[in-house]
Amino acid sequence: xxxxxxxxxxxxxxxxxxxxxRCDPISGHTALYWYRQSLGQGLEFLIYxxxxxxxxxxxxPSDRFSAERTGGSVSTLTIQRTQQEDxxxxxxxxxxxxxxxxxxxxxxxxxxxxxx
Amino acid sequence: xxxxxxxxxxxxVVEKEDVTLDCVYETRDTTYYLFWYKxxxxxxxVFLIRRNSFDEQNEISGRYSWNFQKSTSSFNFTIxxxxxxxxxxxxxALVYSSYKLIFGSGTRLLVRP
Numbered sequence: 001x002x003x004x005x006x007x008x009x010x011x012x013x014x015x016x017x018x019x020x021x022r023c024d025p026i027s028g029h030t031a032l033y034w035y036r037q038s039l040g041q042g043l044e045f046l047i048y049x050x051x052x053x054x055x056x057x058x059x060x061p062s063d064r065f066s067a068e069r070t071g072g073s074v075s076t077l078t079i080q081r082t083q084q085e086d087x088x089x090x091x092x093x094x095x096x097x098x099x100x101x102x103x104x105x106x107x108x109x110x111x112x113x114x115x116x
Numbered sequence: 117x118x119x120x121x122x123x124x125x126x127x128x129v130v131e132k133e134d135v136t137l138d139c140v141y142e143t144r145d146t147t148y149y150l151f152w153y154k155x156x157x158x159x160x161x162v163f164l165i166r167r168n169s170f171d172e173q174n175e176i177s178g179r180y181s182w183n184f185q186k187s188t189s190s191f192n193f194t195i196x197x198x199x200x201x202x203x204x205x206x207x208x209a210l211v212y213s214s215y216k217l218i219f220g221s222g223t224r225l226l227v228r229p
Contacts, residue, residue, distance in 0.1 A: 031215060043207065043219040056216070089159060098215035102149035102168055105217060107161035 002026075004108035006092050012114045013082055021077040021111045025094030032075050033095075033105065034059075034067060038088035046090075049075060050098045082115045089113070118143050118212045122220035129198055130228050137193045137223045139208030145169075149211040150191045152182065155222070156204045167191065198227045 005024040013019050025032050034046040036059075046059040049069045060066070064083075069075040079086055089110040095103040119142040129135045141150065152164040165175065167184050175182045179196045195202055208220045 033215065033217075035217075042221050043217075045216050048215050091159075091161065093161075095215070102166060102211060104163055104166050105151075105211075105215075106163060107153070109158055109160040112159070 004092055004094055004106055006090075006108040006111050008111055009109065010112045010114075012116060015084060015115055016081055018078065018080045019082055019113060021079075021090050021092075021113070023075045023077070023092030023108060025073065025075070025092070026106055029094035029096055029106075030072060031095045031098030031103070031105075032069060033093040033098075034075070034077050035091040035093065035107075036088045037091060037110070041088075043091070046077070048098060079113075082113075084115045087113055087115045118145075118210060118218050120208050120210050120218055120220035122206075122208055122223050124223045125221070126224040126226070128226045128228065131200060132197050133227075134194060134196050135198050135225065135227075137195075137206050137208075137225065139191045139193065139220060141189050141191065141208070141210050143210060143212050145212045150184065151209040151211070151217065152191075152193050153207045153209065154204045155207060161207065164193075195225075198225075200227050200229055203227045 007022045032049040036044045047067050048056040051072045052069050064080045067077045089112050091110045093105045093107040095105045121140045148169045150167045153161040172184050181194045183192045205222045205224045207222045209217045
């Protein structure tokens with residue numbers, strides 16, 4: 001697609017439920033990233049995919065968080081047993097390749113998650 | 117340690133004023149890249165500029181200009197003749213490995229008519 005596409009735009013969920021956030025990167029981009037933006041923490045790196053592999057998952061805050069990428073394209077970020085502290089904007093981004101320093105990283109509009 | 121500091125939390129100006137957003141970075145790497153992104157109320161991070169550590173030339177794009185100075189580890193962003201549409205949060209970021217962006221805390225710019 002023309003840009004990074006994320007869905008849903010907004011999600012309100014009850015504490016304890018699971019949620020899935022979807023990201024469709026720019027066509028041809030092999031690198032995909034998830035970031036989280038919350039009031040107290042700013043913008044935090046969560047996970048990086050190169051193709052379908054995730055060489056860096058170091059930013060995932062707990063084992064309730066997981067992500068996968070299939071076909072070298074769409075990625076899903078899953079949060080199990082959501083907690084109120086998971087409320088944040090989850091931003092997906094992509095770039096041509098994660099192996100080339102300085103490739104421009106393009107972001108989507110984010111998925112606003114509210115856990116009540 | 118890799119770090120980006122945007123000391124200005126919020127700036128308010130009147131339309132047509134010039135405004136400079138400050139960014140100071142820390143890195144031990146000799147090769148790195150610096151970015152500026154704009155985040156309007158819609159939430160999307162809009163890419164503005166990328167600069168590598170070997171290119172200290174200043175850059176101008178319309179009303180936007182950037183001043184990169186390695187001697188002071190700064191990468192400041194100036195908007196000339198600001199407009200209401202420039203109101204947004206602006207983030208400076210550093211890439212020190214091939215993919216991981218380290219963001220500053222952002223500067224919220226409010227341009228009043």
